[in-house]
Amino acid sequence: MNKKEINIHGFRHILHEHDTISPDDMVEKSDAFYKWLNKRRSIREFSDTEVPKQVIENIIKSASTAPSGAHKQPWTFCAISNKELKRQIRIAAEAEEKETYENRMGERWKNDLAAMATDMHKPFLETAPWIIVACKRAYEYEADGSKHNNYYVNESVGLACGMLIAAIHDAGLVTLTHTPSPMKFLIRLLKRPDNERAFLLLPVGYPKEPVYVPDLKRKELDQVAVFYE
Numbered sequence: 335m336n337k338k339e340i341n342i343h344g345f346r347h348i349l350h351e352h353d354t355i356s357p358d359d360m361v362e363k364s365d366a367f368y369k370w371l372n373k374r375r376s377i378r379e380f381s382d383t384e385v386p387k388q389v390i391e392n393i394i395k396s397a398s399t400a401p402s403g404a405h406k407q408p409w410t411f412c413a414i415s416n417k418e419l420k421r422q423i424r425i426a427a428e429a430e431e432k433e434t435y436e437n438r439m440g441e442r443w444k445n446d447l448a449a450m451a452t453d454m455h456k457p458f459l460e461t462a463p464w465i466i467v468a469c470k471r472a473y474e475y476e477a478d479g480s481k482h483n484n485y486y487v488n489e490s491v492g493l494a495c496g497m498l499i500a501a502i503h504d505a506g507l508v509t510l511t512h513t514p515s516p517m518k519f520l521i522r523l524l525k526r527p528d529n530e531r532a533f534l535l536l537p538v539g540y541p542k543e544p545v546y547v548p549d550l551k552r553k554e555l556d557q558v559a560v561f562y563e
């Protein structure tokens with residue numbers, strides 16, 4: 335019988351109970367997962383219908399299962415439903431976006447964005463019942479006050495955000511990966527410590543009904559994958 339635990343370099347390792355699926359079931363299951371994930375769309379218009387806090391807690395717990403460099407879990411998810419704080423975030427984000435759309439974006443960028451019907455106005459920051467600000471923790475403070483950098487911070491937080499987006503989709507809710515830039519105002523408004531930087535801002539809620547999305551096509555498999563057999 336397999337041992338329930340072993341010791342490696344003085345660290346306890348526990349037996350992992352892996353769920354093995356037959357190849358046939360795997361083909362069916364992975365195809366169903368793809369079809370379900372392929373239904374996800376970024377949504378820019380939200381309903382103000384409330385979403386229970388417990389759902390947001392579960393979504394964040396799912397995101398926080400992501401792998402991370404040396405298991406440092408270098409993320410903090412700030413979940414905001416406070417109306418006044420959402421208003422302040424909208425005002426500050428729109429001020430940055432005005433500057434971005436008017437002065438920071440080149441013609442090519444603006445042309446690329448035309449299909450997305452996005453502009454400097456971000457009403458969803460107030461309409462959506464929740465805003466999640468994913469923050470990355472560049473370093474940690476030790477008990478003695480010294481600083482230690484985290485590892486692969488962008489990769490780790492990017493992975494966690496991908497899982498967050500999948501969890502939002504699974505809950506029957508929608509989101510948008512909004513990237514006001516620069517995002518320093520978020521750390522100030524949320525009173526986050528100086529080792530944190532805002533990474534992504536995601537409104538979460540139900541879509542406005544009816545809602546329309548651009549008729550975009552996803553790349554075909556042979557455009558995104560190369561097999562070496």
Ligand code: IYR
Nearest residue numbers: 431450452453512513514515
């Ligand atoms: N950060 C801006 C602009 C923007 C940029 C890209 I690239 C997009 O795909 C969408 C928007 C904004 O959030 O409006």
